[in-house]
Amino acid sequence: MPGKSYRRLAGAWRRLRQGRIALSPAQETQYENGLALENTLISDLLGAGFSQNQALKLIGLSKASFHYRTSPRPRAIDPVPHRRRSHPAALTAAEKDRIIESLSASGVSIEETYYRDLDQQEVVASLSSYHRVARQEGIATAATGSKRSRGPRAPRRAPVLVAAGPAQIACWDITYLPGPFRGVHYALYLIIDLFSRMILGWTIHEREDQFVAERLMRQVIQAHQGALRTVHSDNGAAMTSKRMKELLARNSIAQSLIRPSVSNDNAQCESFFRTVKYSPAWPGAFESIQAAEEWFGQFVEIYNHQHHHCGLAGFTPASVFDGTWLAAAQARQATLDSLYQTHPERYAHPPQIKIPPNTVTLNLAPNNKTHSPSTLAELLAS
Numbered sequence: 070m071p072g073k074s075y076r077r078l079a080g081a082w083r084r085l086r087q088g089r090i091a092l093s094p095a096q097e098t099q100y101e102n103g104l105a106l107e108n109t110l111i112s113d114l115l116g117a118g119f120s121q122n123q124a125l126k127l128i129g130l131s132k133a134s135f136h137y138r139t140s141p142r143p144r145a146i147d148p149v150p151h152r153r154r155s156h157p158a159a160l161t162a163a164e165k166d167r168i169i170e171s172l173s174a175s176g177v178s179i180e181e182t183y184y185r186d187l188d189q190q191e192v193v194a195s196l197s198s199y200h201r202v203a204r205q206e207g208i209a210t211a212a213t214g215s216k217r218s219r220g221p222r223a224p225r226r227a228p229v230l231v232a233a234g235p236a237q238i239a240c241w242d243i244t245y246l247p248g249p250f251r252g253v254h255y256a257l258y259l260i261i262d263l264f265s266r267m268i269l270g271w272t273i274h275e276r277e278d279q280f281v282a283e284r285l286m287r288q289v290i291q292a293h294q295g296a297l298r299t300v301h302s303d304n305g306a307a308m309t310s311k312r313m314k315e316l317l318a319r320n321s322i323a324q325s326l327i328r329p330s331v332s333n334d335n336a337q338c339e340s341f342f343r344t345v346k347y348s349p350a351w352p353g354a355f356e357s358i359q360a361a362e363e364w365f366g367q368f369v370e371i372y373n374h375q376h377h378h379c380g381l382a383g384f385t386p387a388s389v390f391d392g393t394w395l396a397a398a399q400a401r402q403a404t405l406d407s408l409y410q411t412h413p414e415r416y417a418h419p420p421q422i423k424i425p426p427n428t429v430t431l432n433l434a435p436n437n438k439t440h441s442p443s444t445l446a447e448l449l450a451s
């Protein structure tokens with residue numbers, strides 16, 4: 070049977086026919102003998118009852134190679150490289166020149182040029198041909214010319230916010246709650262207090278809508294009697310709508326927006342959405358808007374009044390918002406003092422209750438931050 074040396078020579082023979090290498094006379098003879106032996110072997114296998122596919126598989130020859138060996142394609146006398154071949158339906162030189170002339174003199178878009186030629190019965194090819202000729206010749210028309218370079222855009226400055234008390238700065242955003250079927254979602258509008266993390270307002274609707282957003286924000290502003298001085302959000306359509314801007318302007322409230330694609334600029338809202346969707350009570354999907362409203366209403370009640378927020382030293386958002394956390398902190402400190410007196414050996418020093426920060430900042434440089442008492446003892450001493 071032909072061996073690996075024959076296979077190597079077969080590859081060399083193909084390269085020889087392509088004009089890439091030359092075989093010695095001895096190699097040509099070896100190749101011809103191997104080819105004849107392979108053809109004889111195929112005939113013997115077919116005569117022994119093997120099918121053609123079985124015979125070719127047995128000797129390791131592809132069906133395509135055997136087909137072109139037994140039915141060779143006629144060789145072209147003067148072959149033309151593929152890159153220089155043209156389709157029978159290709160544009161003639163005169164037709165191409167006509168399109169170039171029309172595009173260069175039109176001063177309008179390619180589509181407009183095509184339809185003008187079509188109406189004047191001077192069109193010589195399809196619209197796609199007009200586009201192709203324009204690309205090939207580098208013709209820039211009114212609508213397809215290169216855009217004026219504006220240069221690199223200056224990066225938007227990070228919003229810097231400092232809240233020294235509740236209801237001074239409100240952050241808001243919209244997320245989507247899954248409905249009963251794929252593709253069905255409900256828009257959850259949420260407004261959260263930056264200082265205390267307390268939920269100031271929320272609503273759920275079928276979609277994002279500037280009218281719904283404006284109505285919710287107006288309710289929150291009225292509920293806090295003009296205490297709000299800044300509203301912070303992302304760059305969504307409902308957030309940057311004319312109605313929202315006019316509402317904030319009428320109430321002398323500044324509007325703060327995040328940098329594009331920088332979700333960390335609205336970290337409080339994003340963190341709350343994660344708390345919601347990773348809650349053990351999260352149902353995964355809601356049968357209706359009413360079901361979503363019922364579940365989320367209960368969640369907000371628990372979050373505001375029962376959830377011990379780690380960013381607030383374990384106090385609830387509502388207690389930090391209304392100031393009742395101080396009484397709770399004193400009660401906690403009394404409990405720890407009693408525990409320390411009972412088992413002082415368990416502590417290296419008397420335990421101190423941590424307290425919520427007295428200012429909450431967003432994107433404020435560390436060197437601009439002032440010292441905030443971290444324990445109840447520090448707060449009372451100050």
